[in-house]
Amino acid sequence: MRLRRGSSRTIPIGEDRPESTLWEEFLHSPMILLARLAHEASSPQPPALLDTDDPQTEASSERARIVCISDTHNHQAHLPPLPPGDVLIHAGDLTSTGTAKELDAAFAWLHAAPHPHKIVIAGNHDHGLSKPERRAQLLEQYPSITYLEDKLTTIEIRGRLLSIYGSPHTPHHEPGAFNYVRGQSGQWALPAFVDILVTHGPPLDHLDGRRNGCAQLRNAVRLLRPQLHVFGHVHSGRGVKCVTWDEAQRRYESIISVNRRKRFVWTLGLVAAAVGAKIRGRPKFRHGAHTMLVNASAQGWFRDNVWRGATVVDIPLQHPHRSL
Secondary structure, three states: OOOOEEEOOOOOOOOOOOOOOHHHHHHHOHHHHHHHHHHHHHOOOOOOEOOOOOOOOOOOOOEEEEEEEEOOOOOHHHOOOOOOOOEEEEOOOOOOOOOHHHHHHHHHHHHHOOOOEEEEOOOOOOHHHHOHHHHHHHHHHOOOEEEOOOEEEEEEEOOEEEEEEEEOOEEOOOOOOOEEOOOOOOOOOOOOOOOEEEEOOOEOOOOOOOOOOEHHHHHHHHHHOOOEEEEOOOHHHOEEEEEEOOHHHHHHHHHOOOOOOOHHHHHHHHHHHHHHHHHHOOOOOOEOOEEEEEEOEOEOOHHHOEEEOOEEEEEEOOOOOOOO
């Protein structure tokens, strides 16, 4: 399964360190590299990751097609066309500085998209969206867009309901909007039930480059267990993965963080799980047990000079009579 990449000449916005190479990971810690590869080999495959070179593939009536993008930073004109889908999600940093002109151009681009549902959150660069009057003016001008700022919304797709919660907040690392102090308690008090979670920043240890994500967000996602979590912010973390919220996942997180004493034994356990998955086959995605994570950043690492298209995934629709 491939992700389509688009490129154009552009001016870099900020510095984002590239993902570590396998050799760099090996030099840093061979045991951690082995643990990561074994853990990935035993994790479930995403239920439906679409090849955006062939966006005409029709969605199943039992699934919702989600078009995910983030960190477009005013360069929407340089991106490949947005593929069709049921829901378009932009996970923040639509702009570089959040001026009225920048926001208007970004909202006009999203408003023109044909998707029936358009969900948008802000990012740390979108300063203007922190101003209620400017935000209200944009939403009045572009009524097809649903803006979420620590809010939950419910949409209907082919008679089925999907709940979506969005939040723009990221740990403070530079002057920006919607920042909070890393480690701040109570930041991620999420609703009890959410199908799709949209945040600007990633959870720690998941598609977050060199561990730039938030541990509090990771813990909140583990408790919530949404079907899909869409984010961006860390450009080098772009990708898709599935997480199983079990003891093996907890041990993997411990291995790559601080628990050196148990690292060897737990890594052997992950290797055994990977061998078992090779024999029996990788587990299937199950709602409530797994979460599909998408870092949908459109901007590549600044030296790559690349702008990339949306990530398209299908998620199962629940029974039409499921209560929310």
